[in-house]
Each structure stands twice: as structure tokens, then as C-alpha cells.
Amino acid sequence: MPRPGKDSYGNEKPPYSYISLTAMAIQSSGEKMLPLSDIYKFIMDRFPFYRQNTQRWQNSLRHNLSFNDCFIKIPRRPDQPGKGSFWALHPMCGDMFENGSFLRRRKRFKSMLRQQKSHAVAADGIQVKPMSHMDAPPSALLHEQANMRLSQMAPGTHAQLPPPHCGLLGVPAQPVTTKHPFNIENIIAPECKPASILPHPGLAPTLPGHCGYTVCVTSTGACTWPVHGLCSTDSITGLPSMVLGPVAHVSRDFISQGVPLKTSGNAPAIPMPIKPSPLALPPPAVSQASGPVVPVAVSLAPGSLTPPSGSSSPAVPTTVAPPLAIATR
DNA sequence: CGGTGTTTACCTTCAC
DNA sequence: GTGAAGGTAAACACCG
Numbered sequence: 001m002p003r004p005g006k007d008s009y010g011n012e013k014p015p016y017s018y019i020s021l022t023a024m025a026i027q028s029s030g031e032k033m034l035p036l037s038d039i040y041k042f043i044m045d046r047f048p049f050y051r052q053n054t055q056r057w058q059n060s061l062r063h064n065l066s067f068n069d070c071f072i073k074i075p076r077r078p079d080q081p082g083k084g085s086f087w088a089l090h091p092m093c094g095d096m097f098e099n100g101s102f103l104r105r106r107k108r109f110k111s112m113l114r115q116q117k118s119h120a121v122a123a124d125g126i127q128v129k130p131m132s133h134m135d136a137p138p139s140a141l142l143h144e145q146a147n148m149r150l151s152q153m154a155p156g157t158h159a160q161l162p163p164p165h166c167g168l169l170g171v172p173a174q175p176v177t178t179k180h181p182f183n184i185e186n187i188i189a190p191e192c193k194p195a196s197i198l199p200h201p202g203l204a205p206t207l208p209g210h211c212g213y214t215v216c217v218t219s220t221g222a223c224t225w226p227v228h229g230l231c232s233t234d235s236i237t238g239l240p241s242m243v244l245g246p247v248a249h250v251s252r253d254f255i256s257q258g259v260p261l262k263t264s265g266n267a268p269a270i271p272m273p274i275k276p277s278p279l280a281l282p283p284p285a286v287s288q289a290s291g292p293v294v295p296v297a298v299s300l301a302p303g304s305l306t307p308p309s310g311s312s313s314p315a316v317p318t319t320v321a322p323p324l325a326i327a328t329r
Numbered sequence: 330c331g332g333t334g335t336t337t338a339c340c341t342t343c344a345c
Numbered sequence: 346g347t348g349a350a351g352g353t354a355a356a357c358a359c360c361g
Contacts, residue, residue: 017350017351017352018351018352019350019351056352056353056354057352057353059353059354059355060351060352060353060354063352063353063354064351064352081361082361083360083361084360084361
């Protein structure tokens with residue numbers, strides 16, 4: 001099975017799809033995200049074939065980035081001016097390739113939003129879709145990642161975030177474990193990766209003292225991170241809103257306004273909204289009309305990561321964070 | 330103005 | 346045969 005990253009194709013076209021090539025490029029970066037120009041560069045560096053007809057394949061690649069939900073767009077940090085956004089892999093796309101191979105995906109990755117849209121909900125109710133790994137709610141996966149981060153930060157402890165109490169259409173969130181080289185753990189776990197959600201309209205901004213800032217993946221895929229964890233029902237669509245759990249390592253480094261408390265050499269770009277969105281911004285007050293909300297967000301004060309050992313209780317205090325709603329395209 | 334991002338359309342290949 | 350996945354072209358909008 002050919003492995004990615006081997007420059008062994010000379011001028012022949014490598015057997016990888018643009019999605020695979022892009023995923024390789026993103027995966028190869030320390031921050032697990034790259035601007036478009038760097039993705040181009042990576043591909044041209046590794047595969048001489050792509051040093052020609054650049055306009056053709058770059059157009060295709062851009063098409064793939066926009067078209068495929070497995071890629072998410074992350075706005076540049078204010079202090080990183082430049083053209084275009086960063087591109088990262090969607091948290092749920094880790095199990096996308098058969099046996100970890102980049103050659104062909106097992107199936108096209110679709111965000112749950114798009115799935116919800118495409119699987120039009122019948123007038124009389126809810127379509128219950130069997131959930132595979134790829135279908136598992138992002139909250140479950142991010143919860144898993146958050147716990148991984150917690151255990152990395154507090155080795156030897158049993159740091160655990162409270163489980164996300166939400167799942168798609170009432171299906172409980174379940175932990176996801178994948179072993180493929182190109183899986184979510186390998187690719188994204190060290191970082192916080194958001195999913196497609198939008199701030200819920202009409203809700204309060206991040207609570208004072210809350211650990212993170214809010215992930216906001218717009219309808220075009222732009223996002224901020226890290227995430228808060230909530231689950232509610234979208235007041236407009238009536239669909240379940242997936243809101244994600246925070247990732248601990250970021251929460252220690254950033255304050256609620258999304259400003260880094262400290263920076264390290266490999267700190268990820270801080271995603272900020274490309275432009276203020278009426279949805280993204282602080283809003284009047286917490287709405288009670290948006291359905292049940294199950295808070296799984298975590299407030300992490302620096303140094304507060306010492307969980308009671310052997311306890312199943314949350315390692316960190318939970319707070320109610322503003323509910324967010326999944327964006328639909 | 331050029332790079333980036335989105336969308337649509339059409340085609341081919343492949344798996345079921 | 347059918348549908349999904351992937352590739353290509355093209356038009357258009359946005360933005361630095």
C-alpha cells in the first residue's frame with residue numbers, strides 16, 4: 001500500500017486524489033492547518049507532476065476544499081495578515097480513508113449539517129440514521145480529544161471532562177476510537193479542531209471566566225476555536241444543535257476574548273471571524289426559548305487541572321456557556 | 330489585479 | 346444500471 005509523502009512518482013501523476021493530497025499537506029504541517037499557498041507548495045514539492053498545469057489542478061484543489069466538508073476554513077490571526085484562510089481537516093474526517101490509505105476514501109465526508117439537510121427530515125418527524133464512526137457527533141469526538149489533552153496535561157491523573165450529553169437526534173454520544181494513520185487522533189488530537197457550528201443567535205457572549213472562546217464555523221466553513229460544549233435544539237430549524245466541548249490545552253493559553261495569554265513557537269493561529277457576523281456577536285441575553293441546553297462546557301482556570309484522583313466527577317468545574325447552533329448551508 | 334473561495338456543470342471511474 | 350467519488354472547466358464574488 002503506497003504511503004503518502006513518498007516522492008516516488010517522478011513526473012507521473014500520483015494515485016492520490018486532491019482530497020488526499022490536501023489532507024497530506026495539512027497533516028504534514030505542525031499546526032495541522034495550512035494556507036492554500038502552502039498546500040500548493042507542499043504538493044508541488046512532493047509531486048513533480050503538479051509543477052505543471054498549475055492552474056488546472058489548483059482550481060480543482062480549491063474546488064475540493066470548498067466542496068468537501070472534510071476541510072474547514074480557519075481565518076487568519078490578526079497578527080498574521082495575508083491572503084486567504086488556513087485550511088484544516090474536519091474533526092470527523094479522520095476515518096475517511098480505507099485502512100488509512102490515501103488512495104480512496106471509503107465514503108465522502110459530509111458534515112452532519114449537510115447530512116441533515118440532504119436527508120430531509122420527513123414532515124412527520126425525525127429520520128434516525130444509524131451512526132458509524134464517521135457519523136458520530138463531533139461533540140463525542142472532541143470530547144474524546146479534550147480528554148486526551150487533559151490526560152496529556154495532567155499525566156497520571158484521571159482527568160476527564162464531563163461526557164457530552166448530546167447526540168444526533170437523541171442518539172447518545174459515543175467515544176470514537178480509530179487506529180488508522182490518517183485518523184483523527186493522529187491528525188488532529190494535538191490540536192483543537194472545531195466542527196461546523198455557529199453561535200446561536202440571540203445568546204449571551206462567553207461568560208466571564210469561561211475558558212475558551214467560541215468556535216464558529218460559518219456556513220462557508222470559517223471558524224473560530226476552541227469550542228464550548230453545549231447541546232440544544234435550534235430554534236429555527238428545530239434540529240438538534242451540536243455544540244462542542246472545549247479543548248483543555250487551548251483554554252489555558254487563551255482568555256475568553258480569544259487573545260493569547262502566551263504564545264509558543266508552534267501555537268496555532270488563533271481563528272477569528274473573518275468579519276463580524278450578526279450571528280456571531282453578542283447578543284442580548286441568554287435565550288430560554290432555544291430548547292433544552294445541556295452544558296458540557298468547561299471553565300479552566302490556569303492551574304486548575306488537578307482532578308480528584310479516581311473520581312468520575314468532572315476534573316474541572318462546568319459552566320453554562322452560550323448555546324451555539326449548527327450552521328446550515 | 331491576482332489570489333482565494335464558492336458554486337455549478339459535466340464527465341469518467343469505480344463499487345455495489 | 347445506478348450512485349458515489351473524483352477530476353476538470355468555468356463563472357463569479359470577495360479581498361488584500
